[in-house]
Amino acid sequence: MSSLAQLLPGQSAKVIRIEGGRGLKQRLQNLGIREGAVVKKERGMFAFGPIIVKAGSTQIALGRGMASKVVVELL
Amino acid sequence: MKVLLIGNPNVGKSVIFSRLTGAKVIAANYPGTTVEFAKGLMKFPNIEAEVIDAPGTYSLEPTSKAEEVATNLIDDADLIINVVDATNLERNLYLTLELIRRTNKPLLVVLNMWDETKHKGIEIDKEKLEHSLGVPVATTCALTGEGVKELVQRIDEAKVSSLKDLKDPIWFEIGEVIEKVQKLSHRHHTPLDVLQDLSIKPPFSFIIAAAVVFFSFSIIRFIGEGLINYIFDPFFENFYSPIMMKLSSFFGEGSFLQSTLIGDLIGGEIDYGVSFGLLTTGFYIPVAVVLPYIFSFYFILGLLEDWGYLPRLAILGDRLFHKLGLHGYAIIPMILGLGCNVPGALASRLFEARREKFITATLLAIAVPCMAQTAMIINLLGRFGGQYVLLVFSIIFCLWLTLGRIMNVFIRGQSPEILIEIPPYRMPHLKSILKKLWMRISWFLKEAFPLVLLGILIVNILYFLRIIDFLGGIFSPIITKLWGLPQETVGALVVGFLRKDVAVGMLRPLNLSLRQLITGVTILAIYFPCVATFMVLVKELGIKDMLKSTLIMLFTATLVGFALNNILSFIGMQ
Numbered sequence: 001m002s003s004l005a006q007l008l009p010g011q012s013a014k015v016i017r018i019e020g021g022r023g024l025k026q027r028l029q030n031l032g033i034r035e036g037a038v039v040k041k042e043r044g045m046f047a048f049g050p051i052i053v054k055a056g057s058t059q060i061a062l063g064r065g066m067a068s069k070v071v072v073e074l075l
Numbered sequence: 076m077k078v079l080l081i082g083n084p085n086v087g088k089s090v091i092f093s094r095l096t097g098a099k100v101i102a103a104n105y106p107g108t109t110v111e112f113a114k115g116l117m118k119f120p121n122i123e124a125e126v127i128d129a130p131g132t133y134s135l136e137p138t139s140k141a142e143e144v145a146t147n148l149i150d151d152a153d154l155i156i157n158v159v160d161a162t163n164l165e166r167n168l169y170l171t172l173e174l175i176r177r178t179n180k181p182l183l184v185v186l187n188m189w190d191e192t193k194h195k196g197i198e199i200d201k202e203k204l205e206h207s208l209g210v211p212v213a214t215t216c217a218l219t220g221e222g223v224k225e226l227v228q229r230i231d232e233a234k235v236s237s238l239k240d241l242k243d244p245i246w247f248e249i250g251e252v253i254e255k256v257q258k259l260s261h262r263h264h265t266p267l268d269v270l271q272d273l274s275i276k277p278p279f280s281f282i283i284a285a286a287v288v289f290f291s292f293s294i295i296r297f298i299g300e301g302l303i304n305y306i307f308d309p310f311f312e313n314f315y316s317p318i319m320m321k322l323s324s325f326f327g328e329g330s331f332l333q334s335t336l337i338g339d340l341i342g343g344e345i346d347y348g349v350s351f352g353l354l355t356t357g358f359y360i361p362v363a364v365v366l367p368y369i370f371s372f373y374f375i376l377g378l379l380e381d382w383g384y385l386p387r388l389a390i391l392g393d394r395l396f397h398k399l400g401l402h403g404y405a406i407i408p409m410i411l412g413l414g415c416n417v418p419g420a421l422a423s424r425l426f427e428a429r430r431e432k433f434i435t436a437t438l439l440a441i442a443v444p445c446m447a448q449t450a451m452i453i454n455l456l457g458r459f460g461g462q463y464v465l466l467v468f469s470i471i472f473c474l475w476l477t478l479g480r481i482m483n484v485f486i487r488g489q490s491p492e493i494l495i496e497i498p499p500y501r502m503p504h505l506k507s508i509l510k511k512l513w514m515r516i517s518w519f520l521k522e523a524f525p526l527v528l529l530g531i532l533i534v535n536i537l538y539f540l541r542i543i544d545f546l547g548g549i550f551s552p553i554i555t556k557l558w559g560l561p562q563e564t565v566g567a568l569v570v571g572f573l574r575k576d577v578a579v580g581m582l583r584p585l586n587l588s589l590r591q592l593i594t595g596v597t598i599l600a601i602y603f604p605c606v607a608t609f610m611v612l613v614k615e616l617g618i619k620d621m622l623k624s625t626l627i628m629l630f631t632a633t634l635v636g637f638a639l640n641n642i643l644s645f646i647g648m649q
Contacts, residue, residue, distance in 0.1 A: 023138060026134070026136050026138055027138050027494055028494070029134075030133030030134055030138070030169075031133070031166070031494070031496055032165070032166045034246065036246070037246075042275075043275060043276065049390060049391065049393050049394050049403075050390055050393050050403070050492070050493045052275055052390070052497070055166075056163065056165050056166055057162060057163050057165075057166075057195075058163055058166055058496055059496070059497040059499075060494070060495070060496055060497065061275075061386075061389075061390045061393075061403075061493055061494070061495050061497055062492065062493065062494045062495075063393075063402065063492025063493050063494065064492070065492050066492050066494060
């Protein structure tokens with residue numbers, strides 16, 4: 001098990017849990033990053049910028065801190 | 076009857092709203108274009124309905140002020156139209172099912188961007204979806220207007236869903252619905268997809284960003300200057316001036332009407348920069364100086380907005396904005412603020428944290444000059460050479476960086492992280508762009524034009540009643556000693572509360588030296604936002620935070636004026 005931040009670009013993974021408060025969970029879930037969902041990492045962080053993932057057909061940019069709170073299982 | 080349009084951000088609610096009501100609202104291809112609700116009327120054969128365009132929300136649990144605005148509107152609605160992005164059905168259905176479960180109102184679902192599903196290899200069975208949700212489903216392509224007529228005809232079919240016992244959590248239910256109604260097939264990448272990919276992939280992303288920013292500014296300048304030099308200036312010189320001269324001699328030089336409407340004649344001629352009559356400078360500033368740049372700026376902004384580039388720029392700028400205590404999406408209020416600070420200030424609603432709002436608002440008010448002001452600075456300093464215009468904007472930009480970094484250090488709390496949906500690129504639709512441009516220009520003409528005239532009128536009254544002398548005396552220690560400006564500059568500072576463009580224009584008749592001009596326009600840009608922006612900020616930040624922000628502005632302006640005056644003198648500038 002690893003976090004969304006640790007995935008390599010191109011890897012897909014299943015979200016196991018989100019280690020954050022209600023607010024963060026809600027905001028991530030709004031965009032499709034929720035327990036059980038399959039997400040694909042599209043870009044790693046470059047120069048500490050946000051990472052980019054795809055959940056369903058939504059492309060999402062999120063900060064590294066948030067991404068490290070998303071625990072995933074590599075598919 | 077009240078009809079509420081609700082749906083996820085960036086699904087096209089505002090476009091549908093315009094189609095239904097004919098009302099004018101700004102739409103663009105990025106989440107968070109609408110942060111306030113808009114109302115419009117729509118006529119049915121027998122009744123008239125009030126249609127409300129809500130800001131986008133992902134769920135009924137709001138996570139920002141804009142989402143709160145949306146969810147608060149539900150109670151008042153008699154009928155809900157849930158606008159759904161057909162290319163993103165799964166995620167959008169979350170709100171739909173929440174609406175079914177938690178509200179007991181007639182509902183109609185609209186699958187917008189229906190045309191795009193075909194290109195994307197998405198097949199949705201509309202009838203099955205209607206059956207699964209228990210409410211009618213219409214399909215539209217709001218940009219072209221396809222399906223809107225059918226939508227209108229079906230509004231009275233809206234009903235409270237008979238769906239009960241939804242599975243918990245909701246996405247189990249969504250999974251089942253999607254399984255039944257949607258089929259995906261593979262499709263080939265289009266050139267737009269490739270560009271989309273490259274624009275977030277370093278190093279191409281940075282090259283593309285640099286090119287976009289460079290060309291945007293070049294085109295804005297090219298169109299703005301072109302309009303001024305080839306259309307507006309010749310018009311004022313060849314057609315307008317002779318009429319004004321006739322009026323002037325008709326009133327008689329020195330008469331009350333002549334001095335208010337036409338103003339001072341310089342060497343027997345009207346000088347639009349100096350005369351300061353209501354009909355001369357009062358028309359020249361908004362029409363011949365500001366309008367050309369408003370036109371070119373909003374044309375380019377419209378293109379960038381509808382193409383979908385702004386969120387990409389936000390991602391690239393994320394790291395920089397973190398140093399200012401913000402995240403990349405703060406670029407949206409900043410860019411909007413370059414046009415006019417009012418929509419920029421409203422866009423601070425996209426953020427939830429008080430700290431983030433405070434920093435955004437303060438930076439916006441101090442270091443983001445609006446286009447009206449920019450155009451006047453170009454007009455005033457451009458005659459000395461483009462390098463001085465560049466100098467002023469570099470100073471303001473450095474100030475933006477420095478202040479942001481200082482606030483980030485001294486205001487307790489953390490920089491929030493970015494979390495945004497990146498919309499797909501879309502081909503800009505010329506008709507929509509022109510419509511949007513026209514809305515923004517007519518807003519400028521309707522809202523700003525009268526204020527410019529009022530500003531000029533106040534200038535005349537201030538001088539007539541010798542209030543300028545009086546105030547100048549009081550503030551002269553700061554203005555003359557610290558800033559090295561003549562004490563009449565106080566007039567510009569007073570009028571600057573009302574309109575920044577008129578205020579900058581007021582420096583012209585004072586015959587300032589280059590050093591004084593540079594100091595003067597910089598102070599005018601940073602010391603205080605105009606009253607329209609101020610009112611919005613009070614509402615968004617609360618009076619206490621706005622007071623703090625105002626203190627920062629006044630302190631910064633005093634300090635920067637002092638520093639500029641001395642540094643420029645030191646390097647020998649007159």
